[in-house]
Ligand SMILES: NC(=O)c1ccc[n+]([C@@H]2O[C@H](COP(=O)([O-])OP(=O)(O)OC[C@H]3O[C@@H](n4cnc5c(N)ncnc54)[C@H](O)[C@@H]3O)[C@@H](O)[C@H]2O)c1
């Protein structure tokens with residue numbers, strides 16, 4: 412029973428390509444048709460394994476590219492449901508932490524296999540319809556990244572448990588006991604990645620914690636399916652308690668609870684800072700210091716050197732800025748391009764950007780869908796309108812928007828004279844790329860200016876051929892990005908390959924899907940056992 416087992420060797424889940432005629436495409440199209448043709452569903456809270464309708468404000472979950480189509484309805488959690496969720500998590504804690512690691516790991520390994528197989532098309536289709544992702548963007552998120560999170564977290568967690576003190580004095584045996592945190596973990600997840608939503612509650616759960624999970628309302632459709640999948644994988648009632656809605660009442664209850672042991676957050680910088688402040692002001696209430704893990708916003712950069720390959724640069728800009736409508740925290744939203752290169756790439760960049768296909772994501776020929784909701788649409792519209800109204804900014808591609816059918820914002824390139832313009836520091840979280848074109852000789856000045864201009868430190872790329880430039884930029888931009896790319900776009904980190912997260916205003920850099928993150932969800936106890944203990948208090952020097 413107590414054998415130290417080996418967990419299955421992890422490997423990244425292969426990305427399926429959904430080419431015309433492929434079996435995965437047929438499965439996906441049938442899942443899209445099935446969801447698309449069934450009426451709106453109720454998206455209840457799941458507390459202690461029970462579906463709870465709730466009494467709070469009812470909110471429609473819409474398809475962003477066809478906003479008249481409603482996928483389902485949720486209700487904002489009231490204080491009552493928030494209390495029930497916290498109580499359920501606390502009650503389930505002794506049972507869950509007493510289960511062996513292998514039992515907890517088996518739930519996630521089974522969930523990963525279910526997602527890789529029978530659940531794949533359904534969750535991808537839900538992510539496409541609910542978050543307006545193309546087939547490829549859904550596949551790398553809701554299938555591959557989530558499967559990788561679950562499999563690799565088990566692998567990394569096993570590695571942590573194996574870390575034991577290297578030294579034992581004679582007659583002594585030292586051990587490390589990886590305890591869960593004392594209390595419950597509050598997981599709050601963003602709209603843009605089904606994988607992140609699935610990882611944030613399950614990573615602490617793997618380490619023996621029970622969780623209150625509050626998904627984003629605009630991701631709730633896929634989140635509810637993820638919850639069902641976890642139940643099918645054998646997750647016991649009460650381990651993960653999902654409450655829906657805006658989270659205000661959940662925070663009111665959870666952040667004031669003496670047993671709050673941690674927050675696992677991904678979302679915007681202001682939301683995380685607000686949660687941190689609340690925890691700070693409640694500090695004296697808590698039994699233990701809550702662990703605060705937050706991955707937040709970015710203003711991710713591409714710096715091109717005059718030696719850059721123009722095709723590599725253009726492709727990194729288009730894919731990095733516009734895939735999933737620029738709604739990745741890692742999306743390239745500012746680029747610094749030398750004048751000599753800009754002359755060479757501008758024509759193609761503008762033509763390709765203006766030709767990017769956009770529309771309903773069930774039409775698999777589209778490169779892009781819509782932005783997530785009316786609020787995001789309004790923010791991007793304001794940013795584009797401001798660009799038109801500002802001297803020194805040229806809207807060289809895109810620059811249009813239309814919300815009559817869906818929340819469509821055309822991929823937009825702004826050529827901006829002033830490197831200190833606010834669009835080089837503000838996260839719009841949409842398909843808007845600000846480009847500063849600099850005289851080739853001023854490369855060094857530009858790198859110095861951009862390194863600190865935005866408050867964030869999430870992702871960034873250097874595009875250059877000269878090795879000395881790459882080496883120098885890697886050093887000079889060391890703290891400007893937690894994920895740094897050489898001759899590639901700054902998006903698309905793969906679990907187990909490029910552990911993801913950033914510093915400065917971008918978060919606590921605890922690297923999702925890596926051992927660093929899992930360590931935040933365990934509180935180590937050191938056990939020293941002395942086999943033949945001393946029976947006399949005196950030391951030899953006392954004579
Ligand atoms: N660094 C990363 O790894 C990463 C990954 C994905 C997204 N992001 C960031 O997330 C942001 C976009 O996501 P979003 O729009 O969902 O962010 P958001 O901050 O608006 O919302 C995130 C979550 O917090 C919830 N929330 C907001 N206020 C709350 C409160 N007081 N109590 C409880 N919950 C509350 C929301 O309902 C949602 O579930 C961008 O800034 C993006 O850069 C970062």
Ligand SMILES: N[C@@H](CCC=O)C(=O)O
Pocket residue numbers: 603604738739740741901902903904905911
């Ligand atoms: N990990 C993802 C971004 C997640 C944030 O939205 C990437 O690397 O593109």
